Amino acid sequence: MDFNVKKLVRDAGTALSRVVQLTEEKLGTSEKTELDAHFENLAERSDVTKTWTEKILRNTEAVLTPNPGNRVEDFLFEKIEKKRPNRLSNLEYLGLDMIEAGNEFGPGTAYGIALIKVGQCEQRLGQTEREFIGSAGHCYVQPLRKFLEGEMKIILKERSLLESKRLDLDACKNRLRKARSMQGQQSKDGVSPEILLEEAEKEVRVAQSEFDRQAEITKLLLEGISSSHASHLRCLHEFVETQVRFYAQCHNAMQDLQRDMASLSLATTGAAPYQTLSLQSPDSVDVTKNGHQRARVLYDYDAKDATELSLMADEVTQPHPLGFLYSWELKSTWTNERGLFLSWFGTNESATPPVKLDECITHKFALPFLVECTQRCGYYLQVIIVRELSEADGAEDYLIGERGNQKGKVPKAFLELLTY
Structure with missing residues (x-):
């Protein structure tokens, strides 16, 4: 118990001595041991490295996970379960909604099939994005975080310890100067000035030895920043390669989607003519050999039941087989x-x-x-062939429309009979 009390008193005295020394340095009444220029440069580079690594890490995480709530959730899960939660990306949610909407509108309609195609592409982009986030986190974010939480914390700890050793050394030097100034004077405590000087010199030697040892350790750690920079450079190369693959995959996906959309556009709407087609009297309407007439759709029309045929504006009839x-x-x-x-x-x-x-x-x-x-x-690519309804069909305002293998009733008001 005595030992613990003595140690506590000694530690308190040391802390008080450091506070006094630091205060005197701030006031300019005490000298401060300066480190060499090389050490100061290493320390400054360490501070700059820490500052910018923290900024780069923070901004990289913001790019990979823009939602701050998700970043907090990821941090908590990593601390508790050692892994991040598996969540869909925004692009995947968008793709799911587009696919669901396309199925709701009908995969047989131009808009429906286009929504499904785009939704599938968005899902593909979202999955690619999640893979990119995982790869970027593994090759770049994790090494930077490991550096800050490991090597940089050790450097900061050793530098703090070095500062404490420096304050102890400077306090001992101050006591040594006071002891030397008392030479030839009568001590008030009855202790010989020579004894005080000898003790002060001994304290300075011990403090100097501890300071030099700690300075060497800290210097070695600071010089290791160069190897850390080289490691970060390799990680940066990997991050760039990951980004290149990510954007290349996205570009390929969008090119595929562009081709699909172009083919869908040709397959559903056809090529619009340069000139406007005029409507002539029904007597002059061209009739094919099997009695079918050409017609152009004026407005979009959604089939009300299975007996009707959905229409899309600007669809045009063509009696020839599709694709020739x-x-x-x-x-x-x-x-x-x-x-x-x-x-x-x-x-x-x-x-x-x-x-x-x-x-x-x-x-x-x-x-x-x-x-x-x-x-x-x-x-014209889109084929809609119409014919008159028979009396048995019982609908004077409707025609029978054919689009490839699809057949159903269509309103006459939505059609323009063609003459060419």
Whole structure:
């Protein structure tokens, strides 16, 4: 118990001595032991490294997880369960809603199938984003955090200990100066000034030894910052490579979506003509060999039941099979940016074989030229064939519409019969 009390008193005396020494240094009444310039440069670089690493880490986490609530949740889960919660990204939530909406509107409609396609792409982007966040956290965020929580904390601890040793050394030096100034004077305590001087010199030697030892340890740790920078550089390279892969995957996904949307646009709406088609009297309407008439849809129409056919504005009838080019005499060639050579040869109905459209659409750069050709030859991709309802159908305001294999009643008010 005596030992503990003595140690407590000694520690309290040491702490008080350090406070007095620090106060005197601030007031300019006491000298301060200065470290060499090399050590000061190392210490300054350590401070700069700590400051900017903290900022980079904080901003990187904000980029990877923008929601601050999610960042707090991730931090708590890592401390408690040693792993982050598995949550969907915002893009995946958007994709799920788009797919659900597309199924609700009907995958057979242009808008519905487009929503489904975009939703699937958004889910793919969201999954890619989650993989990127995980990879970036593993290769960059975790090493930076480990550096701050490990190596940097040790450096700060050793520097704090070095500062304490310096204060002890300077306090001993002050006592030594006072002891020397008392040489030749009578001591009030009855202790010889020579004895006081000898004790002060001994304290200075011990304090100097401890200070030098701690300074060497701290210096070695500070010099290790260079190796930490090299390690962070490797992590930065890995982070950049991860970003490159992420954005490349996103670019590929969007290119695939762009091609899908372009093909959907051609397959559902067709190429719009340059000139406006006029409506003529029913007597002049062209009728195909099987009695079917061409018609253009004026407005969108949603089928009310299974007997009706949903329509989309600007759909146009075409008695020829979908996917072939007929009845034009223009011969055109075009080369895309990647050297893909495409050609279309116009034929008439008796010529064989016709050119298949799906064999022509082999690259996204071909689409503008294909649209131009279809506009010039009056060809439309979407096929809606209409015929009059029989009396048994009992609906004078409706026609029977056919789109490929789909068939159903359509209102006459939504159609414009064509004459070409």
